[in-house]
Amino acid sequence: MFDVAFDYSANQEEVYRATTKGLIEGLISGYNATVFAYGPTGCGKTYTMLGTDKEPGIYVRTLNDLFRAIEETSDDMLYSVSMSYLEIYNEMIRDLLNPSSGFLDLREDSKGVIQVAGITEVSTINAQEIMELLMRGNKQRTQEPTAANKTSSRSHAVLQVAVKQQSRCRDVLQEVRFARLFMIDLAGSERAAHVSEPGKRARINR
Numbered sequence: 657m658f659d660v661a662f663d664y665s666a667n668q669e670e671v672y673r674a675t676t677k678g679l680i681e682g683l684i685s686g687y688n689a690t691v692f693a694y695g696p697t698g699c700g701k702t703y704t705m706l707g708t709d710k711e712p713g714i715y716v717r718t719l720n721d722l723f724r725a726i727e728e729t730s731d732d733m734l735y736s737v738s739m740s741y742l743e744i745y746n747e748m749i750r751d752l753l754n755p756s757s758g759f760l761d762l763r764e765d766s767k768g769v770i771q772v773a774g775i776t777e778v779s780t781i782n783a784q785e786i787m788e789l790l791m792r793g794n795k796q797r798t799q800e801p802t803a804a805n806k807t808s809s810r811s812h813a814v815l816q817v818a819v820k821q822q823s824r825c826r827d828v829l830q831e832v833r834f835a836r837l838f839m840i841d842l843a844g845s846e847r848a849a850h851v852s853e854p855g856k857r858a859r860i861n862r
């Protein structure tokens with residue numbers, strides 16, 4: 657069962673509106689959410705999530721609307737937003753905004769929140785700057801030929817947006833809300849089903 661299906665005439669804005677836009681209100685109210693693109697190499701996952709300068713995808717549209725929603729309520733609320741962009745390849749984590757930092761560890765903090773130790777956190781609200789960062793990060797993704805594709809993405813790319821929200825009113829009980837949105841461009845799904853490529857690939861197929 658599908659909630660919605662798009663035909664060939666659907667554009668980035670329509671896909672964004674029907675799938676992701678509605679999550680922003682929840683995000684700034686403290687609800688976590690995840691959006692991911694799944695399918696074989698070449699089906700349009702990266703186009704849908706990242707897009708191009710002219711036709712930006714879900715990442716940038718979401719961030720733009722998030723910043724707008726924050727702006728609209730900023731008289732009453734104090735926000736801080738941070739983003740990170742990482743790759744999971746072969747069960748290893750790499751920082752796509754700073755690939756030279758090597759493989760990073762997952763840690764759990766005292767509140768039980770899972771953190772990637774040492775990851776680059778960006779808090780710019782400039783959409784153009786974000787797009788450039790993400791485009792550059794995307795070029796750092798691990799690609800590897802498979803029997804099915806010459807340049808398939810073997811990694812999952814995860815854009816994580818963390819939003820912290822606090823009331824500006826000092827009389828009110830100082831409740832802090834924290835939520836994360838994960839937007840994920842998964843590795844090509846063909847690797848699991850019918851690509852004969854034994855060895856290291858098998859480890860991320862579980």
Ligand SMILES: Nc1ncnc2c1ncn2[C@@H]1O[C@H](COP(=O)(O)OP(=O)(O)O)[C@@H](O)[C@H]1O
Pocket residue numbers: 695696697698699700701702703704809844
């Ligand atoms: N809806 C679309 N409209 C126009 N071009 C598209 C669309 N979807 C995918 N493409 C193009 O098709 C090619 C493969 O898409 P891509 O997003 O890289 O696939 P994937 O990430 O699933 O391997 C790219 O050149 C991309 O720009």
Ligand SMILES: [Mg+2]
Pocket residue numbers: 701702703809841
């Ligand atoms: Mg891709």
